[in-house]
Amino acid sequence: MKKLKLILPVIALALFSCDNYMDINSPSPNDLAFSQASPSKLLPGAQVSAFRVQATTMNQLGNVFMNAWTRNVMSFGNGFDRELQLQIDNGFYNGIWDGLFVQLKNFDAIIKYPNDSHKYDLYVAAAKICKAHYMSQIVDLYGDAPYSEAWQGNANLTPKYDDDYAIYKALITELEDARSILGNYDPAVAEDFTPYDVMLNGDTAKWIEFANTLELRMCLRMSACTGAKATYRDSKLADLSSIINNGGSFLSANVVVNPGFSADSNAQQNPAWGYYSYDAAGTILxxxxxxxxxxxxxxxxxxxxxxxxxxxxxxxxxxxxxxxxxxxxxxxxxxxxxxxxxxxxxxxxxxxxxxxxxxxxxxxxxxxxxxxxxxxxxxxxxxxNQAATTGYDGIDGFVMTKSEANFLAAEAALRYPSLFNDPQGQFEAGITDNFAMRNVTAGPAAYLAAINAKANFGWTGTDTQKLHAIMYQKWIALMGVNNSIQSYIDYNRTGFPVTPMSTIAVNPRKPYRLIYPVSEYVANSANVPSVSTSEIYTVNSKTPFWVPGAP
Structure with missing residues (x-):
């Protein structure tokens, strides 16, 4: 319960620090200026608030785009109209870009905080990993974005847009730096960040696993790349293979966030529960x-x-x-x-x-x-089955699941058998973990036996059919309140799993990317690329670089 006290003040800090340019009144003496915020005050709020965007806006879009969710037509006459019709403009799901960039500022501030003494090394490592996790998804959904000049506040209100591939490389460097810090920090000097790390409770081994898994996901995004990009990808995959073959690991457990979620107030609920189900008073949403x-x-x-x-x-x-x-x-x-x-x-x-x-x-x-x-x-x-003791309001928020990591490892072993091992074992481990997560009383053995006899859905057939099976099972595992946006991104990369369009779609396919939000066209008009509706449905120079056929 010690961490519970951190939620509201730190979230308030995160909002004040990035949005107070709209406030004509002087700051309250009770508000901490952004420049005074130390890593211990920035980290937990950024972790919770970034997850909130992932669990609500991003997750909802992934479920609708990947045809898992739709509207209850018995009770509602409309809703999800733009999603189902695929009518996308610069007002479509702006909360993804706007919400993530606010929190990325806080992760970036931790990384840049004065640290000559190395007191804040562990905070810096965690912030680098979180920055890579969320910024890579900005690239995945939008392509080019502000990065090298971003988050400078009044020093640069109109940051330039960087090439998306260059951002990916910079983020992988951040992951490598984080691993180095976590493997070499001096415990006599570095402050223990356990009380303020509301994701992995200061467990440095798990942070390294998270970094390894994120780098694998980013490398697999580049699976269709050719030329210099493929050479770079292969070198990073070889580095990961060396790490794993020398005692390293991808995720051995879920990456969760929980600063003490509870039913005490709406703000203190697990964000997913408080968005999709009931408020703190028990009123249905x-x-x-x-x-x-x-x-x-x-x-x-x-x-x-x-x-x-x-x-x-x-x-x-x-x-x-x-x-x-x-x-x-x-x-x-x-x-x-x-x-x-x-x-x-x-x-x-x-x-x-x-x-x-x-x-x-x-x-x-x-x-x-x-x-x-x-x-x-x-x-x-x-x-x-955690709710027996904590209640749904207080359940962990899932930033990245072990089952997703298993499916990533299965794909890596299928595509690059000289570097990674046991694709079938990883594939079945992903299904098995998801059975446990979903509280299925029957074990997965019977299902695995049945599904493994089905090409495109289980571990049988050609490599292409097995790749479809990985994407299909990942789609099921991530469906619901569980980061479904990843399946949509994978769909744009692989075309799998085969997914029907809405019957009222007015465009020929799901978009390869989203359009930059209104906030960018208003505040950064000199730099934001012009992207038309027609351009998001074709592969062109504005498509995320890892989409097959993108230049």
């Missing part, structure tokens, strides 16, 4: 009834015998012309990930773009109060 299961997710997680396929002409193909049918395996995770909209009612779902509930069991009624499945509490907010 609109998202709890608005968000529902898509027909695509239903068909992916249920067998043919438990789905009303006759209503769809018994055509089992995921996307017409893809040649890939749904797996025809009932996934036990489905029951905890999505629960029936009403007690005792059959499971139902909504095809993205449909105005009616249209997917259910073979005998399930679609008339009357046919509420679709909504996001399950047990499978999303009660990981590993």
């Amino acid at each position: 609109q998202n709890r009834t608005f968000i529902c299961m898509t027909g695509h997710a239903y068909k992916a997680l249920q067998s043919y015998a438990t789905t009303n396929w006759a209503a769809f002409g018994n055509n089992y193909e995921i996307v017409p012309g893809s040649g890939i049918n749904y797996p025809n395996v009932t996934d036990p995770r489905s029951a905890t990930m999505f629960t029936a909209g009403a007690s005792g009612a059959p499971r139902r779902a909504v095809t993205q773009g449909s105005s009616v509930v249209d997917v259910t069991t073979p005998t399930g009624s679609l008339t009357g109060l046919a509420l679709p499945c909504r996001v399950g509490l047990s499978g999303n907010f009660n990981p590993y």
